[in-house]
Amino acid sequence: LRWLQSSKEIRALKRTKEALQVGLVNFKKPESIKWELFSGGDESPHLFKFKTVKKRLDWSSFFPEDIDENDPTNSSCPNMPMPSVPKNLTLDLVVASIPCDSPSNDWARNVNCLQAFLAAAKVAANTGTDFVYVALCGKCRPIPNLFVCQELIEHQDGYWLYKLNLKRVRGLLALPVGSCQLAMPPKAKVEHVESREAYATILHSAQSYVCGAISLAHSIRSTGSTRDLVLLVDESIRLDQRQGLELAGWKVFTIQRIRNPKAEPSSYNEWNYSKFRLWQLTQYDKIIYIDADIVLLRNLDFLFDLPEITATRNDQSLFNSGVMVIEPCNCTFEFLVDNIGSIDSYNGGDQGYLNEIFTWWHRLPGTVNFLKHFDNNTVENRRKLQLFTAEPPVLYAMHFLGIKPWLCFRDYDCNWNQDQLHIFASDPVHAMWWKIHDTMPAELQKFCVLQGTQKFLLEWDIIKAKRKRYPDGHWKIKIEDPRWHGVKSQSVRKRRRLLED
Incomplete structure (x- = not known):
């Protein structure tokens, strides 16, 4: 409360209003009394309560390893109670208390934190037209692809103030609460500025992947997509190779590599944090990133209808970063780079790191990034081979x-x-x-x-x-x-x- 009273943005907002309409999410009634004077009117703040998620449900309940992707009707997400919002209620400011005592190792996969963040977003989305201010109180970092950094107004210690774009937030809230169901493109037609959308891949310290990137470009064009093809390379790519990549259709940009400080010298993952440079492609609103050892069999343009981070499941509650939707933003890039020393990657590479940042992600069917991987299960291997070789193609991409x-x-x-x-x-x-x-x-x-x-x-x-x-x-x-x-x-x-x- 004291922090908001000193906020320049909120003080400016109050000067334009006789009284602020304030909503309190996850506060107890006695706490709301303090906010009556803050609002500057006779009306009490609006309290939004909700039942907490059942104790038997954990992160893997909402982000399971396996679901029935062949018949989405067989998959459902557990109930995550949300506050009810009265119709025609308009708020200027939503304040949410996030139940996070300390930023421990598991805070980013805490179901109660996720519930509070989504509850705050829902109240905001249903009580405003275009924008609503949302203040979050708690020591846990807000979900970065729900509360995006370009909408962050002020931040100090455990307090964040956002001016949320409600059109964007409503689109996110229309998706499943976790990877417990497939994320499907919205039924309503999405307006696209195709010049602001692109496919992208990256080559760093890897001349041996030049052929892969060329075949990827060829396969994308063979599916009928006309979106830009963007390739990030470092100085290891020779001039003649660069010319070949451009001939294949890539718009080639040279980057400075980003070293993984926890990797061994000359190891496979020494420079793979260079992938973070994708977030600097701010001439585009949306990027479909694809690894250079993938080829497309079917058109993937429908992924431009989906938000960051949308990807296929890897294992457990994690996504595979070989194909993913991202939304370039300089402040996201800065966040990724600034935290390299403090965030551990489970596999020592960019995939593990990104999974620690974007714990809330949206699930694509495995056919979008189908891994060439076989085990001792003869029946499963036969099924995979049928999918790989199906005519016409069933798979969208082979990895x-x-x-x-x-x-x-x-x-x-x-x-x-x-x-x-x-x-x-x-x-x-x-x-x-x-x-x-x-x-x-x-x-x-x-x-x-x-x-x-x-x-x-x-x-x-x-x-x-x-x-x-x-x-x-x-x-x-x-x-x-x-x-x-x-x-x-x-x-x-x-x-x-x-x-x-």
């Missing part, structure tokens, strides 16, 4: 895990030649990528040649697979790929020593 197709020979999936990579091996799915490759113009295919160093590594894998006599027998297959025979292995002496050993 190639393990050794990428363009870093392998055409003849078979070379993931078979490493025991720990068998879970990513499938010859029919491997062949599907090459089918897409063969539809690319010749001037783009030349960026998918096999380099000598990679050929050497593949040869070494064959040698090891032969020694271990893997029962699948792929190591016996003679390689006919012209890319294989058109390049010499790096370090012939080293190759001979390995063969002799």
